[in-house]
Amino acid sequence: MQDDLYQLGEKIRGEVLGPAYVSASQAATDEFSEPMRAFAIRNLWGDIWARPGLDRRSRSIVNLALLSAANRPNELKIHIRAALNNGVTRAEIGEVFLQVALYAGVPTGSDATRVAKLLFAELDAEARAGA
Structure with a gap:
């Protein structure tokens, strides 16, 4: 097994x-x-x-919140990319981090937002280079 x-x-x-x-x-x-x-x-x-209890999109959203609250920026970056692969939009990722800010503190939500912003810039640069 x-x-x-x-x-x-x-x-x-x-x-x-x-x-x-x-x-x-x-x-x-x-x-x-x-x-x-x-x-x-x-x-x-x-x-x-x-x-089967949660779809991948839902698991990604949970991971974003947990990794943000746990202050795990390296894993968070990996799972932001995974969330995008699983159909979570950039706007929805921002909403998750607002929720995190409310329940885990504004510095935590702000740090997560910074990680996402840097990753989005990387992805945009990769897309431009590949276009």
């Missing part, structure tokens, strides 16, 4: 985060970090993200 969870996790992870992110993550993995990566792929992606 572990191998099944891992394979499912890799599939979902690639669909949500995109093949470029997954390739970069694999390339950056070494002997020390592989156990954590495999744990996350099996349990987070292969189990929780595969559950």
